[in-house]
Amino acid sequence: MFKRIFLIGILLLLPLMGYAQVVPPPAPPPPPPGLPIDGVVQMLFLVGIVYGSKKIIRDSSS
Secondary structure (H helix, E strand, O other): OHHHHHHHHHHHHHHHHHHHOOOOOOOOOOOOOOOOOOOOHHHHHHHHHHHHHHHHHHHHHO
């Protein structure tokens, strides 16, 4: 019984020990100055307003 518990313990610890030795990747460089991080947000907002307006107009005319 002791051999089985010992073997299970080793089999569970080996992958964890291997994963603990992985080096994280280096940090990416910062974006260039003046470049908007969320440049698409304004376009999505505009598309949403146009879509919502068309839907309201279409539903109110029925």
